[in-house]
Amino acid sequence: MAYVSVPKDLTKVKNKVAFNLTKRQLICIAAGAAAGIPFYFLTRGVLGNSNAATIMVLLMLPAFLFAMYEKDGMHLEEVLIHMIRVKWLRPAVRKYETENYFETDPGKSVSVTVKKSEKGGKNLGRKKR
Incomplete structure (x- = not known):
């Protein structure tokens, strides 16, 4: 009898369109090829084969990354x-800093008074009789 494993979480299963690639991957790779291949054929006479091929790969690399990169269910643009939001658009979290009065002027003596607060008023939490 044939055995087929079925994943428990079906939200991670993606529909494959052609060549075992999703529609998003096909579109991104086609966009990269549309930018890189004409560049190679137009510049290989001027730059040479290896330089034109290197620049073609560098032109196609972002499209390939947008097609294939996925982390924690998010694509590269997300x-x-x-x-960008964390680094530049949103303000940084401010640190909580206090001034230590004992380090401000070590020559002066600083007296600290602590008032003991009574919890619950005068009865200290006891019931009245």
């Missing part, structure tokens, strides 16, 4: 948007 991860980049979150990083």
Whole structure:
């Protein structure tokens, strides 16, 4: 009898369109190829084969990363948007700093008075009789 494993969480299963790639991956790779391949054929006579191929790969690399990179269910553009928000758009969290009165002027004597607060008023939490 044939055995097929079925994943428990079906939200992670993605529909494959062609060549075992999703529609998003096909579109991104096609966009990268549309930018890189004409660049190679137009510049290989001027730059040489190896230089034109290197620049073609560098032109196609971002499209490939947008197609394939996924972390924690988020694609690359979502991860980049979150990083930009945290680093530049949102204010940084301010640190809680206090001034230590004992280090401000060590020559002076500082007297600290602590008032003991009574919990519950004069009865100290006891019931009245």
